[in-house]
Amino acid sequence: MTEDSTTPRVANRRLFLRGALSAGVAGVATGAAAGAGIAAALDGSARPAAAAVDDAVPFHGAHQAGIATPSQRNVAVVSFDVLAADRGELTDLMRALTDRARFLTSGGTPPDPGISAPPTDSGILGPSLPSDRLSVTVGVGASLFDDRYGLASRKPAGLTSMQTFPNDHLDPAQCHGDVSLQLCAENPDTVLHALRDIARHTRGAMQIRWQIDGFKSPPRPSGTPRNLMGFKDGTSNLHGDDTKTMDQLVWTGGEAGWAAGGSYQVIRKIRMLVEFWDRVSISEQENMFGRRRDSGAPLDGNDEHDTPNFAVDPVGTAIPLTSHIRRANPRTPDTQDSRILRRPYNYNLGIDSVGNVDCGLVFICYQRDVAKQFEAVQKRLADEPLVDYIQPVGGGYFLVLPGVRDTNDHFARALLA
Amino acid sequence: MAASAPIRAAGWALLAVACAGLVSCTGKSSSPDDPVAIQVNTGTCGPKWSAHGGERTLQIKNAGTVTTEVDLIAPDTGGVYAEVEALAPNTTRSMRLTLGRGTYALRCYAEDTDGVTGPVVTVSDGPVHGAAAVKPVDNQTLLASVKDYRTRVTAGLGQLATDVDTLRQALRGGDLATSRAAWLTAHLGYERLGAAYDTFDDFADKIDGMPDGLPGGAHDPDFTGLRRIEYGLWHGEPLGSLATVADQLATDVAGLIKAFPQQQVDPNDLPLRAHEIMENALQFELTGEADQGSHTGMATIDANLTGTQMVLDTITPVMKTRYADWDKVALWMSRTRTAVDSTRRPDGTWTPVSALDRAQREQLDGDIGQLLETLAPVAAIGDVRRTS
Numbered sequence: 001m002t003e004d005s006t007t008p009r010v011a012n013r014r015l016f017l018r019g020a021l022s023a024g025v026a027g028v029a030t031g032a033a034a035g036a037g038i039a040a041a042l043d044g045s046a047r048p049a050a051a052a053v054d055d056a057v058p059f060h061g062a063h064q065a066g067i068a069t070p071s072q073r074n075v076a077v078v079s080f081d082v083l084a085a086d087r088g089e090l091t092d093l094m095r096a097l098t099d100r101a102r103f104l105t106s107g108g109t110p111p112d113p114g115i116s117a118p119p120t121d122s123g124i125l126g127p128s129l130p131s132d133r134l135s136v137t138v139g140v141g142a143s144l145f146d147d148r149y150g151l152a153s154r155k156p157a158g159l160t161s162m163q164t165f166p167n168d169h170l171d172p173a174q175c176h177g178d179v180s181l182q183l184c185a186e187n188p189d190t191v192l193h194a195l196r197d198i199a200r201h202t203r204g205a206m207q208i209r210w211q212i213d214g215f216k217s218p219p220r221p222s223g224t225p226r227n228l229m230g231f232k233d234g235t236s237n238l239h240g241d242d243t244k245t246m247d248q249l250v251w252t253g254g255e256a257g258w259a260a261g262g263s264y265q266v267i268r269k270i271r272m273l274v275e276f277w278d279r280v281s282i283s284e285q286e287n288m289f290g291r292r293r294d295s296g297a298p299l300d301g302n303d304e305h306d307t308p309n310f311a312v313d314p315v316g317t318a319i320p321l322t323s324h325i326r327r328a329n330p331r332t333p334d335t336q337d338s339r340i341l342r343r344p345y346n347y348n349l350g351i352d353s354v355g356n357v358d359c360g361l362v363f364i365c366y367q368r369d370v371a372k373q374f375e376a377v378q379k380r381l382a383d384e385p386l387v388d389y390i391q392p393v394g395g396g397y398f399l400v401l402p403g404v405r406d407t408n409d410h411f412a413r414a415l416l417a
Numbered sequence: 418m419a420a421s422a423p424i425r426a427a428g429w430a431l432l433a434v435a436c437a438g439l440v441s442c443t444g445k446s447s448s449p450d451d452p453v454a455i456q457v458n459t460g461t462c463g464p465k466w467s468a469h470g471g472e473r474t475l476q477i478k479n480a481g482t483v484t485t486e487v488d489l490i491a492p493d494t495g496g497v498y499a500e501v502e503a504l505a506p507n508t509t510r511s512m513r514l515t516l517g518r519g520t521y522a523l524r525c526y527a528e529d530t531d532g533v534t535g536p537v538v539t540v541s542d543g544p545v546h547g548a549a550a551v552k553p554v555d556n557q558t559l560l561a562s563v564k565d566y567r568t569r570v571t572a573g574l575g576q577l578a579t580d581v582d583t584l585r586q587a588l589r590g591g592d593l594a595t596s597r598a599a600w601l602t603a604h605l606g607y608e609r610l611g612a613a614y615d616t617f618d619d620f621a622d623k624i625d626g627m628p629d630g631l632p633g634g635a636h637d638p639d640f641t642g643l644r645r646i647e648y649g650l651w652h653g654e655p656l657g658s659l660a661t662v663a664d665q666l667a668t669d670v671a672g673l674i675k676a677f678p679q680q681q682v683d684p685n686d687l688p689l690r691a692h693e694i695m696e697n698a699l700q701f702e703l704t705g706e707a708d709q710g711s712h713t714g715m716a717t718i719d720a721n722l723t724g725t726q727m728v729l730d731t732i733t734p735v736m737k738t739r740y741a742d743w744d745k746v747a748l749w750m751s752r753t754r755t756a757v758d759s760t761r762r763p764d765g766t767w768t769p770v771s772a773l774d775r776a777q778r779e780q781l782d783g784d785i786g787q788l789l790e791t792l793a794p795v796a797a798i799g800d801v802r803r804t805s
Contacts (some may be wrong), residue, residue, distance in 0.1 A: 053532075081775075083783040111472075112513040114499040115743075115802070116551045119792040173775075204749065204787025207779040 032141035056131035066137030068240030072184040079177030080206040093205040098410035102134035132190040139180035139398030174394025214345025214362035260415035261402035268395040272360040290323030462525035462535035470543015496550025517547025559684035588660035611724025620673040651710025688799025692792035712769035749788040
């Protein structure tokens with residue numbers, strides 16, 4: 001995969017502009033910062049625009065940020081249950097989420113309330129907020145479409161509750177939810193600041209059901225970041241700037257009605273039993289993944305980005321048939337459509353009751369169709385040898401809402417209209 | 418990239434249109450605005466200054482020799498837009514606010530000196546409405562509220578003394594169920610008084626203190642009062658030994674009743690209590706932390722709501738004209754009350770906080786959390802300020 005900070009940002013900005021132009025949306029302007037980035041892109045200049053733009057991830061657009069956006073270093077994934085008393089209050093909640101996300105992602109100085117209230121901002125990022133590449137990605141779960149808000153008839157057919165897979169160890173307290181927030185930024189204080197701000201503005205309307213924080217490791221020493229089993233995780237991934245593939249496999253289309261331009265989000269909190277794993281021989285570890293631990297190369301190759309050639313190895317001499325990469329992506333014509341965009345992070349929660357480190361993977365993926373993509377992959381992975389060393393303990397399925405187009409738009413406007 | 422030239426033109430045109438009409442282009446407040454620098458001096462509260470409307474930073478420097486409070490006021494009403502408290506000589510601090518069209522003035526309160534209003538400044542451009550001014554609360558404003566509060570607490574303390582006597586008799590009578598019921602009545606009576614932090618001085622700990630911070634915990638000789646009796650009643654202690662604790666409790670309540678008329682009630686305390694009582698309820702009761710065995714935390718929260726309402730009633734005349742969202746306080750008090758009431762069982766007992774299901778828990782967390790957010794400005798607005 002190429003989801004690292006070296007992915008050219010200019011390319012993304014250009015796509016962003018193109019989308020805005022074709023949609024005829026005046027709200028392309030997300031502040032002077034974005035303007036500068038657009039200017040750089042239009043210059044055709046190859047130099048990164050980063051130095052000129054305060055690293056803001058544009059908030060407005062046909063799609064929400066935080067999916068095609070190159071992964072930031074830190075994440076908080078937070079699931080909420082909605083308490084809003086009626087549909088009007090649910091709309092207020094969506095407006096509040098929009099306002100906070102728009103403000104937080106663009107950065108700037110919070111208003112001074114004078115003597116009328118305590119400070120409007122927690123201050124943990126200083127008197128003026130850096131954007132820090134913050135993205136706020138809002139999704140809705142199937143449970144929001146029950147009888148509370150009269151939305152049952154508007155539930156997209158593809159939005160279901162996360163099922164329990166054969167190797168799962170799910171804790172109900174860490175599963176599902178009405179609303180998901182994926183908060184990503186380069187620094188963990190920015191992520192926490194955003195969560196505190198959003199929670200402060202929405203306390204009576206929604207409450208946190210579960211939360212998991214994650215971090216993305218830097219390349220060690222190069223290439224795709226590693227998971228906490230020591231293996232590079234996400235080498236073969238979709239590319240956020242490949243719009244054709246994104247449209248094919250990630251963004252929902254016209255079939256989704258009001259939800260067109262969204263994406264189905266699967267979150268899985270996967271505990272890794274790392275002490276047990278560390279007591280396993282290197283060849284057994286590598287056979288379970290199908291890659292070398294040191295380089296990330298497939299077992300039939302030399303470099304991380306060598307393409308494994310399963311076709312010439314039908315009985316799994318080089319790469320076992322049961323290996324993770326072979327089950328997950330057999331690279332056959334009929335499995336091409338089950339590919340997903342992964343945006344994984346590592347997590348560490350401290351020590352469990354037997355003295356082991358409670359750590360693992362915040363698996364996040366995006367796709368156009370959960371049944372045909374994530375669930376198809378998951379079924380192929382059932383009972384893979386790796387399952388003895390990992391335990392999915394929580395998560396949920398959500399539908400990431402279409403993007404907020406401009407300053408007059410808000411999250412879920414088409415849904416609640 | 419030759420083909421991109423027309424796109425470039427179109428792109429800039431779009432930007433120009435968007436920036437003309439959208440607050441976010443300039444209102445994205447990192448946009449550079451030159452601070453308005455004003456030096457204030459004892460006696461004049463600054464020279465004439467000027468500013469354009471919009472989001473502005475006023476940099477106030479104390480060029481005098483005395484620490485001074487500086488307010489930005491509406492000269493016609495005395496309402497305060499922003500303040501810099503305790504500006505020491507030779508220091509500079511900022512006020513950041515949105516200046517709407519209208520008149521403004523700085524007002525300086527140097528220590529031990531009457532307030533002085535600076536030149537009146539007219540802002541004639543920018544948004545029609547800027548930040549709202551709040552009429553300040555001074556040490557006279559809350560006098561009636563304090564008097565009202567004292568009357569209500571005095572009545573409550575009288576009832577508490579009666580309830581504690583009933584508890585003593587029940588403990589001496591030796592019946593556990595009767596004693597527990599009498600304890601709950603007395604405890605809730607105290608909780609309805611809205612004690613928080615330093616209300617009632619040392620009597621608060623004597624009457625309702627927790628074992629936290631005592632080396633011996635629940636068995637520390639200094640752990641006394643209602644919570645100590647609760648611990649004993651739900652941990653199988655002999656009722657006779659608890660009667661001795663109750664005797665001490667009666668002595669302490671009598672001591673408070675005697676002392677209360679002389680205790681100072683800082684007018685600041687009432688607006689602070691407005692949110693502090695429920696802050697404590699959230700922190701100690703809804704978490705179960707305060708529970709010494711009775712599992713009556715929800716009943717305590719119910720009593721705390723009553724205590725909060727008592728405080729709100731006393732300050733309503735002051736707040737309803739100063740706090741724009743005052744009506745939301747009643748809304749969230751009501752919603753919180755409904756959520757709390759829903760944890761009461763048909764037989765009148767309360768669900769232990771540890772037995773709340775997820776939906777109940779989230780509803781309570783959400784309603785109390787929103788109530789607290791709504792009450793927080795009350796303390797800021799009610800902070801006693803100089804006006805003369």
